[in-house]
Amino acid sequence: MAELITAKSKELFFSNPQMDLLETTAQRVLMQSGVGSGKSHCIGMVAFDFISYNPEVRGFIGANTYGQLTKSTLDRVFKVWEEVYNLRKGVHYVVDRIPPENYKIIGPALKTYENTISFNNGGLIFLASLDNYKVIDGTEFAWALLDETKDTKEEAVKEVIIARLRQPGMLIDATNKIHKSRKYNVETGKVDDILKMKLENGVWTYDEKQDKYFTENRVELKGYTPLYVFTSPAKAKWLMNWFKLDEDAEEIEKCIYSETDYYRKRKGDQLVIISSTYHNKQNLSPGYIDRLLNDLAGNPGRVKMLIYGSPFGKTGGEYYNAYSRLVHIKKFDIWEDEAVHLSFDFNVVPYMTCLCFQIKFNNEKKRFLVRCFDEFCLPNPDNSTPALCRAIIKKYEHIFKKGSVYFYGDYNGKSRQTMSEEYRNQYSVIEEALRRHLNNNSDRVIVNPMNIIRRDFMNKIFIGGFPIDFEIHERCKEFRGDCEFVKEDVNGGKLKTRITIDGVNFEEHGHTSDAAEYFFCSAFNNLLNLP
Numbered sequence: 001m002a003e004l005i006t007a008k009s010k011e012l013f014f015s016n017p018q019m020d021l022l023e024t025t026a027q028r029v030l031m032q033s034g035v036g037s038g039k040s041h042c043i044g045m046v047a048f049d050f051i052s053y054n055p056e057v058r059g060f061i062g063a064n065t066y067g068q069l070t071k072s073t074l075d076r077v078f079k080v081w082e083e084v085y086n087l088r089k090g091v092h093y094v095v096d097r098i099p100p101e102n103y104k105i106i107g108p109a110l111k112t113y114e115n116t117i118s119f120n121n122g123g124l125i126f127l128a129s130l131d132n133y134k135v136i137d138g139t140e141f142a143w144a145l146l147d148e149t150k151d152t153k154e155e156a157v158k159e160v161i162i163a164r165l166r167q168p169g170m171l172i173d174a175t176n177k178i179h180k181s182r183k184y185n186v187e188t189g190k191v192d193d194i195l196k197m198k199l200e201n202g203v204w205t206y207d208e209k210q211d212k213y214f215t216e217n218r219v220e221l222k223g224y225t226p227l228y229v230f231t232s233p234a235k236a237k238w239l240m241n242w243f244k245l246d247e248d249a250e251e252i253e254k255c256i257y258s259e260t261d262y263y264r265k266r267k268g269d270q271l272v273i274i275s276s277t278y279h280n281k282q283n284l285s286p287g288y289i290d291r292l293l294n295d296l297a298g299n300p301g302r303v304k305m306l307i308y309g310s311p312f313g314k315t316g317g318e319y320y321n322a323y324s325r326l327v328h329i330k331k332f333d334i335w336e337d338e339a340v341h342l343s344f345d346f347n348v349v350p351y352m353t354c355l356c357f358q359i360k361f362n363n364e365k366k367r368f369l370v371r372c373f374d375e376f377c378l379p380n381p382d383n384s385t386p387a388l389c390r391a392i393i394k395k396y397e398h399i400f401k402k403g404s405v406y407f408y409g410d411y412n413g414k415s416r417q418t419m420s421e422e423y424r425n426q427y428s429v430i431e432e433a434l435r436r437h438l439n440n441n442s443d444r445v446i447v448n449p450m451n452i453i454r455r456d457f458m459n460k461i462f463i464g465g466f467p468i469d470f471e472i473h474e475r476c477k478e479f480r481g482d483c484e485f486v487k488e489d490v491n492g493g494k495l496k497t498r499i500t501i502d503g504v505n506f507e508e509h510g511h512t513s514d515a516a517e518y519f520f521c522s523a524f525n526n527l528l529n530l531p
Helices: 016-023 037-054 064-083 131-136 154-164 194-200 236-240 245-256 277-283 286-294 300-308 385-397 426-433 453-461 479-486 510-523
Strands: 027-031 061-062 094-096 118-121 123-130 142-148 168-173 178-180 180-184 192-193 205-207 212-214 219-223 227-231 265-266 270-275 340-345 352-362 367-378 405-407 468-472 498-501 504-507
Touching: 016 027, 016 037, 016 270, 016 277, 027 037, 037 064, 037 142, 037 227, 061 064, 061 131, 061 154, 064 123, 064 142, 123 131, 131 154, 142 154, 154 227, 180 194, 192 194, 192 236, 212 277, 227 367, 236 245, 236 479, 245 265, 245 270, 265 405, 277 286, 340 426, 340 510, 352 385, 352 510, 367 510, 385 426, 405 426, 405 510, 453 468, 453 510, 468 479, 479 510
Parallel strands: 027 227, 027 270, 061 123, 061 142, 142 227, 340 405, 367 468
Antiparallel strands: 094 118, 118 123, 168 178, 168 219, 180 192, 205 212, 212 219, 265 270, 340 352, 352 367, 498 504
16 A cells, blocks of 8 residues: 655755644634635645644535635645655545445445545544535534635534534644544554543643543643635625734734735734735745736735735725724723713614724814714623613713713614603603613704715714714724624615524624714714705
């Protein structure tokens, strides 16, 4: 039988970002880099490493579509296996077919080997496109590699892939050393449970109170089921939130626009690598980057994303095109002696919304400083106006003073509704909840201006075209997301993309930004020149 590991004697070049990826033991890895950075090459390398050293556990390779998976991802992976490791299809591995008789079979044979790569050492890799992720229901694996995840639905990764990423077989200790907990026994042809054997022999121990395993030296062991996410940059809010990219926006922006520097940070079990195409220049066609720069001339946002890997570049068509994360996102304290302005949006799904603002005028600069200091985005079962008001009062009533609270919001909330015998509409609920802190002028709700008027007004505020400086506290995650991700529709309004989760169809973005627009259009009505 041909040996699996028969690598050619070949000098290979690995960029520093690639080496960071290949050497990591993080459980969740994001590699986001410019086009041509060798992401698919890394998928081939990582997969080979797992198959070579841990064939007892199964892996998974996925891409957003079947075409992406077969024509791009796997095409590149197979080339890496052949050119680097001298692996030949039909000899060292087969795809979509029952393994040849001379191949090892580790564990029970599969009912079908469709969408499966089988190796001669017994290793298996499952394959699937993530636009049809339901097909992997019923399978489980110990490691996963996802390509071009920017276009993948969040639920495909978090609800399906991660749920299946549970096969035991690898453990990792506090020194980042990986231990096998399952090993193929050549003599018996079966898989030995190393974890069970070491526990029975007293080599390793299990602490029931802590629910943890320990080596003979009392080094903690935990399951190792790594997920690698490879993608070129795009406006993917769920990826940004998952890997907390916005928390290090300034640090990322400072180092990625370089031919030599890049961003690398590990936080706990997460590793993020963001790098430019320049780091893989040695493996690209001569002049590739210069030609790409020429093709993207006039679109600096695309250059930032496609070449430098920036997760914050503008793709074009942004509703708030004048918004800047580095300018408008701040960390500041609440002014306890200033009035509070609350602006509501009454969409029930995905959440009920309120943004909290304060305003202070600077006599010296003759400018207003407006701060959005918090947001309330309450999902089910708290997505009601009474629950929203209770949450606001619980957190901030200590800074409310008599007559110091003003409220704004969607004018449609004033429509008479059959809410209860006591309350006529949404705002009557708010008035009752906040009555101790209101005055005769607290109701600042006006008729909603047209979307285009609101858009232009907000962009002029963002760019400093009015005597208003606007700051958003970094804790306002949903509002920051709206400023970053909402697009403009064909009519110049707000493109509110609808998604379906658990059978419920709703607008994914736009609710917090609507609340912000209601506030600004009313509070600074004189600048808007509305009647």
